[in-house]
Amino acid sequence: MVCEIVTIGDELLIGQVLNTNQAFIAEKLNSIGIDVGRMTTVGDSSASILQAFEEGMQRADIVIVTGGLGPTHDDITKKAAARFFDSELAPNPELRTRIEEIMQTRNIAWTQAAEEQTMFPKNASIVKNPIGTAAGMLFSQGEKPFIILPGVPYEMEAMMEQSVIPLLAPLVHGSVIRHHTLRSSGIPESILAQKIGPLEEILDGAALAFLPSAAGVRMRITVHAGDEPSASQKIQQVEKRLLEKVGRYVYGTGNDELEQVVGRLLADRHLTISVAESCTGGALADRITNVSGSSAYFERGVVVYSNRSKTQILGVPDELIQLHGAVSKEVAQAMASGIRSVAGTDIGVSTTGIAGPTGGSPEKPVGLVWIGYSDRSATLAIKFNFGQFRLNTKNRATQATLELVRRKLLQID
Amino acid sequence: MVCEIVTIGDELLIGQVLNTNQAFIAEKLNSIGIDVGRMTTVGDSSASILQAFEEGMQRADIVIVTGGLGPTHDDITKKAAARFFDSELAPNPELRTRIEEIMQTRNIAWTQAAEEQTMFPKNASIVKNPIGTAAGMLFSQGEKPFIILPGVPYEMEAMMEQSVIPLLAPLVHGSVIRHHTLRSSGIPESILAQKIGPLEEILDGAALAFLPSAAGVRMRITVHAGDEPSASQKIQQVEKRLLEKVGRYVYGTGNDELEQVVGRLLADRHLTISVAESCTGGALADRITNVSGSSAYFERGVVVYSNRSKTQILGVPDELIQLHGAVSKEVAQAMASGIRSVAGTDIGVSTTGIAGPTGGSPEKPVGLVWIGYSDRSATLAIKFNFGQFRLNTKNRATQATLELVRRKLLQID
Numbered sequence: 152m153v154c155e156i157v158t159i160g161d162e163l164l165i166g167q168v169l170n171t172n173q174a175f176i177a178e179k180l181n182s183i184g185i186d187v188g189r190m191t192t193v194g195d196s197s198a199s200i201l202q203a204f205e206e207g208m209q210r211a212d213i214v215i216v217t218g219g220l221g222p223t224h225d226d227i228t229k230k231a232a233a234r235f236f237d238s239e240l241a242p243n244p245e246l247r248t249r250i251e252e253i254m255q256t257r258n259i260a261w262t263q264a265a266e267e268q269t270m271f272p273k274n275a276s277i278v279k280n281p282i283g284t285a286a287g288m289l290f291s292q293g294e295k296p297f298i299i300l301p302g303v304p305y306e307m308e309a310m311m312e313q314s315v316i317p318l319l320a321p322l323v324h325g326s327v328i329r330h331h332t333l334r335s336s337g338i339p340e341s342i343l344a345q346k347i348g349p350l351e352e353i354l355d356g357a358a359l360a361f362l363p364s365a366a367g368v369r370m371r372i373t374v375h376a377g378d379e380p381s382a383s384q385k386i387q388q389v390e391k392r393l394l395e396k397v398g399r400y401v402y403g404t405g406n407d408e409l410e411q412v413v414g415r416l417l418a419d420r421h422l423t424i425s426v427a428e429s430c431t432g433g434a435l436a437d438r439i440t441n442v443s444g445s446s447a448y449f450e451r452g453v454v455v456y457s458n459r460s461k462t463q464i465l466g467v468p469d470e471l472i473q474l475h476g477a478v479s480k481e482v483a484q485a486m487a488s489g490i491r492s493v494a495g496t497d498i499g500v501s502t503t504g505i506a507g508p509t510g511g512s513p514e515k516p517v518g519l520v521w522i523g524y525s526d527r528s529a530t531l532a533i534k535f536n537f538g539q540f541r542l543n544t545k546n547r548a549t550q551a552t553l554e555l556v557r558r559k560l561l562q563i564d
Numbered sequence: 565m566v567c568e569i570v571t572i573g574d575e576l577l578i579g580q581v582l583n584t585n586q587a588f589i590a591e592k593l594n595s596i597g598i599d600v601g602r603m604t605t606v607g608d609s610s611a612s613i614l615q616a617f618e619e620g621m622q623r624a625d626i627v628i629v630t631g632g633l634g635p636t637h638d639d640i641t642k643k644a645a646a647r648f649f650d651s652e653l654a655p656n657p658e659l660r661t662r663i664e665e666i667m668q669t670r671n672i673a674w675t676q677a678a679e680e681q682t683m684f685p686k687n688a689s690i691v692k693n694p695i696g697t698a699a700g701m702l703f704s705q706g707e708k709p710f711i712i713l714p715g716v717p718y719e720m721e722a723m724m725e726q727s728v729i730p731l732l733a734p735l736v737h738g739s740v741i742r743h744h745t746l747r748s749s750g751i752p753e754s755i756l757a758q759k760i761g762p763l764e765e766i767l768d769g770a771a772l773a774f775l776p777s778a779a780g781v782r783m784r785i786t787v788h789a790g791d792e793p794s795a796s797q798k799i800q801q802v803e804k805r806l807l808e809k810v811g812r813y814v815y816g817t818g819n820d821e822l823e824q825v826v827g828r829l830l831a832d833r834h835l836t837i838s839v840a841e842s843c844t845g846g847a848l849a850d851r852i853t854n855v856s857g858s859s860a861y862f863e864r865g866v867v868v869y870s871n872r873s874k875t876q877i878l879g880v881p882d883e884l885i886q887l888h889g890a891v892s893k894e895v896a897q898a899m900a901s902g903i904r905s906v907a908g909t910d911i912g913v914s915t916t917g918i919a920g921p922t923g924g925s926p927e928k929p930v931g932l933v934w935i936g937y938s939d940r941s942a943t944l945a946i947k948f949n950f951g952q953f954r955l956n957t958k959n960r961a962t963q964a965t966l967e968l969v970r971r972k973l974l975q976i977d
Contacts, residue, residue, distance in 0.1 A: 162775055162784065164600045165743055166591030170583055173605070178579030187577045189612065192586070192603035195773070199602065222754045223774045224763065256931075256949055257752075264754035282951060303776055305956055330578075360580065371580070426867075432853025433846035436867040440845025443921055443954055451873035454839075454849040454865035456858075460907065464864070464877065494873065508856055541856055 152323055153188040154180055155211040157203045159218035159228055160302055161194045172217045172307055179311050183320045184327045185213065195219055200231040204297075212295055213319065218302030220285040222264035229288070232299055233272040236290050243271035243286075250284045278314045282306045287314070296322075329374045329382040333393060334407060335400040336367035336554040343368055346397050353392045357385060365546040366409070367402075367554075399563050402554065409553040410438040410445075416560045417448040417498075424556070425494035426452040427465055427486040429477065430504035430520055434549045450494045455486070465489030478503050478515055483532035487523030499525045500556060501532075502548050506541045520548045524555055565736055566601040567593055568624040570616045572631035572641055573715055574607045585630045585720055592724050596733045597740040598626065608632055613644040617710075625708060626732065631715030633698040642701070645712055646685040649703050656684035663697045691727045695719045700727070709735075742787050742795040746806060747820055748813040749780035749967040756781055759810050766805045770798060778959040779822070780815075780967075812976045815967065822966040823851040829973045830861040830911075837969070838907035839865040840878055840899040842890065843917035843933055847962045863907045868899070878902030891916050891928055896945035900936030912938045913969060914945075915961050919954045933961045937968055 156176050162168045170192060177187045188211055193199035200219070207214040219228030233240050247269040254265060268284050271277065278287030278298060285301040287310050298315055300307045335343060340363045350359060354372075362369040372389050376382035394401060403412045417424060426435050436452030439445055453464050458477055461467040467485040475481045483503050491499025504520030511517035517539055523532040535551055537544040558564075569589050575581045583605060590600045601624055606612035613632070620627040632641030646653050660682040667678060681697050684690065691700030691711060698714040700723050711728055713720045748756060753776045763772060767785075775782040785802045789795035807814060816825045830837060839848050849865030852858055866877050871890055874880040880898040888894045896916050904912025917933030924930035930952055936945040948964055950957040971977075 161771075161773055161786070163587070164590055164603065165594050165786075166587040166589070166600075167743070167745070167784065168775070169587050170603075174576075174579040174582050176579070177577055181578050187579075188607070189616075190577065190583075190603075190605035194601070203602075221774065221776065223757045225771075225773050256951070258949070259752055259755065262754045262758050264757055282953065282956070305778065305953070309953070360575075362580065428846075428849075431850075432858075433841075433849025433851075433865055433867070434853075436841075436846025437844075437850045437958075438846075440847075440867070440869065440919075441955060441958070443919075445845075446869050450870045451877070452846055452867035452869070453877075454846070454853070454867075456853065456865070457863050460864035463906075464866075493876075506853075506856075542854060545850075545854070 152184070152212050153186050153210075154213040154215060155188055155207040156190045157207055157214065157216045158190070158192045158302070159195065159200055159216065160192075161225070163192045163218075164194045171304055172302060175304070175308055176215055176217070176311060179316055180215075180319070181328060181330060183316060184323045184329075185319060186328075195225045195227060197227055197231050197234075200228060201235055204231070204235045208295060208297065213322075214295070214297045215315070216297075216299040217307050220287075220299065220301040221303075222268050222284070228299060229270070229272070232275070232288060232290070236272065236274060236292055236297075238272040238274045240270040241273050242269055243277070245277060246271055246286055249286075253284055278310055280306055281309050281313060289318070327376055327379055327382050329376070329379075329386055331372045331374075331386045331390060332405055333370045333372070333390065333401045334367060334403045334409075335370065335397065336402055336409060336550055338368065338397070338400045340368045343370075343397055343400065347393065348396065353396075354389060357389045359389075365543055366550050402557055408438075408441070409550060409557065411442050413553050413556050413560070414439070414442040414445055414448065416557065418444070420560065422498060422560075423448050423450050423496040424498045424500065425450045425490045425496040426552075427490035427499065427501040427523075428452065428454050429456065429461070429486070429502055430506045431502040431545050431549050431552070432456070432506070434545050435500070435502065435552055438549055438553065450496045451490075453490060461486065465493065476515065478505055478519060478521060480521055480532045480534070483521035483523035484525070484530050487525035487532070488530045491525045497526060498556065498559075499523075500552050502552055504535075504537075504544065504548060506544050507539060508541060518544055520544065520551075522548065522552050522555055524559060526559065565597070565625050566599050566623075567626040567628060568601055568620040569603045570620055570627065570629045571603070571605045571715070572608065572613060572629065573605075576605050576631075577607045584717055585715060588717070588721055589628055589630070589724060592729055593628075593732070594741055594743070596729060597736045598732060599741065608640060610640055610644050610647075613641060614648055617644070617648045621708060621710065627708070627710045628728070629710075629712040630720050633700075633712065633714040634716075641712060642683075642685070645688070645701060645703070649685065649687060649705060649710075651685040651687045653683040654686050655682055656690070658690065659684055659699055662699075666697055691723055693719055694722050694726060702731070739788055739790060740792055740795050742789070742792075742799055744785045744787075744799045744803060745818055746783045746785070746803065746814045747780060747816045747822075748783065748810065749815055749822060749963055751781065751810070751813045753781045756783075756810060756813065760806065761809065766809075767802060770802045772802075778956055779963050812971075815970055821851075821854075822963060822970065824855050826966050826970050826973070827852070827855045827858055827861065829970065831857070833973065835911060835973075836861050836863050836909040837911045837913065838863045838903045838909040839965075840903035840912065840914040841865065841867050842869060842874075842899070842915055843919045844915040844958050844962050844965070845869070845919070847958050848913070848915065848965055851962055851966065863909045864903075866903060874899065878906065889928065891918055891932060891934060893934055893945045893947070896934035896936035897938070897943050900938035900945070901943045904938045910939060911969065911972075912936075913965050915965055917948075917950075917957065917961060919957050920952060921954060931957055933957065933964075935961065935965050935968055937972060939972065
């Protein structure tokens with residue numbers, strides 16, 4: 152079963168925004184065994200949109216379109232679709248109720264634009280938008296599903312997950328493609344590959360891709376099989392062999408984030424944590440609190456950007472900072488034990504470093520980061536160098552701190 | 565003059581990697597006045613590639629292709645191109661010299677793969693690759709330039725800048741395209757459009773697009789003109805008319821981020837800021853410290869997730885929390901003035917809300933956020949509702965807090 156993805160928007164054709172929607176949709180479709188045959192991007196022009204619709208319908212079994220469903224003049228996808236499917240736009244009471252609700256909740260007055268959002272093609276079904284006012288559309292002419300979603304990524308993503316995938320999954324039968332991803336942290340791609348060794352025996356017909364990023368290296372296993380059970384079995388086999396080789400670096404699978412994994416470990420053990428950040432500037436607390444329910448184990452965080460705040464909130468002695476500098480093993484340790492003590496938590500962690508691009512010196516170059524850890528049995532700090540780029544250093548230091556906590560909790564050396 | 569971009573690669577169709585090449589090429593072409601009419605992505609299959617080549621040549625004046633020029637089995641673009649242009653692959657001495665040089669420098673032994681890299685279509689010209697071994701190709705059949713580049717982003721980017729743009733720029737005459745983006749915050753797309761009113765008079769031939777995201781709505785002005793000075797003048801005119809209508813919501817232009825704008829305002833006025841976060845969980849401090857040099861005005865942040873930490877660090881009276889709840893106007897105000905006082909900064913801001921997805925009640929639903937602000941003349945708090953989704957609420961509350969600071973600094977009501 153083959154799908155084509157059509158993304159609409161002048162902002163894409165001028166290179167102003169990255170087309171993340173295409174990749175998101177493709178990945179979701181793949182996960183249920185639907186291949187993407189082609190991706191097409193056209194601008195906000197009726198002729199281009201209609202041509203792309205026509206071609207997609209000719210070539211593919213399913214067409215998914217995003218973009219141009221908003222309330223302003225350049226949003227012409229709805230009209231183009233109505234024309235393409237010989238339909239009329241009519242006021243839709245269900246949509247009106249939904250839009251009124253949203254505008255009431257957000258305390259926004261009713262406008263002509265809202266009125267137009269209530270118009271909907273007569274022969275389409277609504278694909279519910281759990282977040283915004285622009286509804287998605289499903290046309291089912293000739294048994295080929297033709298689905299139109301808004302281009303705003305978080306709205307589109309919610310609709311793909313909650314409505315489109317459940318709708319399409321039952322249509323797929325025959326052979327299946329399954330992907331399974333192992334997520335590692337704290338080890339470079341080349342060393343990971345070396346530790347895994349020759350692939351033929353491990354993979355036995357499956358495929359493996361290494362996907363490096365600032366968060367770590369993902370390993371993606373791909374299996375083609377006759378049915379779901381044999382695909383699952385094959386993936387389990389390959390996963391088991393990989394974990395035997397490099398399991399200690401693997402913190403999760405699929406879309407697991409390290410903060411979720413660490414959060415579960417803390418919650419299961421009834422442990423609490425607090426963080427004292429300098430160079431990560433709040434990114435660590437932000438990651439931890441992205442997890443729903445984190446208030447059960449996250450007591451507090453402090454972003455101690457000034458030396459005064461390190462002393463005042465954490466009790467780091469001013470002399471220690473004068474003697475070793477704010478970016479030092481001693482201060483990282485004092486920050487970790489300080490936050491642990493003042494917050495009264497089981498674990499305290501800290502970051503202090505030179506995020507750059509300025510402020511480096513020969514002994515303390517840009518990218519140098521000390522990460523501190525303290526629990527009731529020990530306080531320690533580890534040195535890293537994360538390179539030249541400020542945001543990359545913040546990300547990598549945050550990830551390394553979470554990974555340090557994971558390894559401590561699991562007693563991995 | 566219209567160009568089509570064809571990107572080739574299975575990794576794109578399965579959503580494994582983002583298609584950054586498309587956006588890069590489009591932006592470069594736009595900068596020299598070439599429109600992109602369509603972007604197409606196909607997999608590593610000869611039939612799909614040939615079909616995309618055919619369609620591109622029919623519709624466009626220029627075709628640029630990336631991907632599938634590497635040395636491994638799945639790189640088939642060169643063969644497809646030779647077939648499409650009725651050419652033969654033959655050993656190319658210039659290429660051989662170049663590849664030998666690279667392999668010597670990198671100390672890599674000559675391989676069969678290298679041998680195949682020296683083969684080149686007889687009727688194409690070489691587009692030099694200053695970085696890697698895969699040469700680009702230029703076919704000029706029927707006076708339409710047809711250019712093929714490798715898919716590795718940094719190689720492709722260097723070739724676009726050093727070879728392709730200088731080659732194409734002289735073909736464009738008589739017109740330039742210029743874009744200019746205004747970034748707004750704190751106003752929905754529909755209300756923004758309403759306040760701007762009828763567009764014809766404002767735009768006077770220019771185009772305007774609205775691009776909404778969690779951070780706000782961007783307005784992109786596009787102008788086609790005879791030359792650079794008239795394009796600039798036209799953009800300035802349209803910008804001025806838009807700012808007259810909705811200037812108070814516009815925090816920046818181009819790639820400005822709100823934290824950079826607020827940072828500049830604080831630095832220029834020699835003011836300092838500190839933040840007390842509950843529901844944003846560190847995201848606000850993270851945004852502020854993404855700006856290099858932020859240590860000059862950002863004194864500290866605290867993430868007071870527990871009630872105890874609100875009392876202990878900020879001096880928020882326990883009775884106030886008991887009486888009004890942690891998510892309340894009173895507590896937001898006490899947090900903002902508390903952090904301002906303890907940190908000794910000119911401004912203190914705070915967030916407290918129900919990020920969800922659990923923890924809501926009829927009076928205090930998920931998405932409710934109070935944002936507090938305190939300076940030496942006043943302390944206040946404003947109520948928002950950002951909806952059901954935890955990360956979206958964190959993002960939107962962070963943006964709204966920065967926007968509140970911006971408006972206060974500029975004395976916009």
